[in-house]
Amino acid sequence: MLKHTLAIVAALTLALAGCGTDADTAGTNGPAGTDSGTTTSSAPTGTTDSASAVAVSFTVEGGERVSGPEQLEVAVGERVAIEVTSDTADELHVHGYNKTVALTPGEPATLEFEATIAGVWEIELHDSGNLLTELRVTP
Ligand SMILES: [Cu+2]
Numbered sequence: 001m002l003k004h005t006l007a008i009v010a011a012l013t014l015a016l017a018g019c020g021t022d023a024d025t026a027g028t029n030g031p032a033g034t035d036s037g038t039t040t041s042s043a044p045t046g047t048t049d050s051a052s053a054v055a056v057s058f059t060v061e062g063g064e065r066v067s068g069p070e071q072l073e074v075a076v077g078e079r080v081a082i083e084v085t086s087d088t089a090d091e092l093h094v095h096g097y098n099k100t101v102a103l104t105p106g107e108p109a110t111l112e113f114e115a116t117i118a119g120v121w122e123i124e125l126h127d128s129g130n131l132l133t134e135l136r137v138t139p
Pocket of ligand 1: 019
């Protein structure tokens with residue numbers, strides 16, 4: 001089952017042929033800078049009135065996803081928190097949003113952002129070249 005999934009992912013990766021090709025440039029949100037908006041949301045459990053984050057965790061071994069969903073679906077305006085633990089150094093790249101985070105072996109790294117651009121975006125592991133998952137942002 002897992003093997004099958006990985007095969008599909010591999011095929012997808014080939015078909016979509018990685019980054020650099022997609023026109024991330026015609027961006028709506030030009031300015032650089034870290035959008036570390038409201039960071040410390042150590043909100044207690046209970047009232048989830050603010051924009052809830054869709055949080056997902058992935059485990060990567062040898063450059064391949066071994067746990068975590070192969071697709072994420074969120075609506076525009078939702079926050080997405082992607083946590084990745086890899087056993088090798090790599091770089092995570094969210095296409096469309098052009099966000100990256102360095103992965104340190106054995107240490108969970110989290111990338112959190114607001115889904116503002118509708119579409120289907122690859123989330124890729126740069127060093128291994130594999131697709132980690134696909135982010136679907138619905139309008
Ligand atoms: Cu990329």
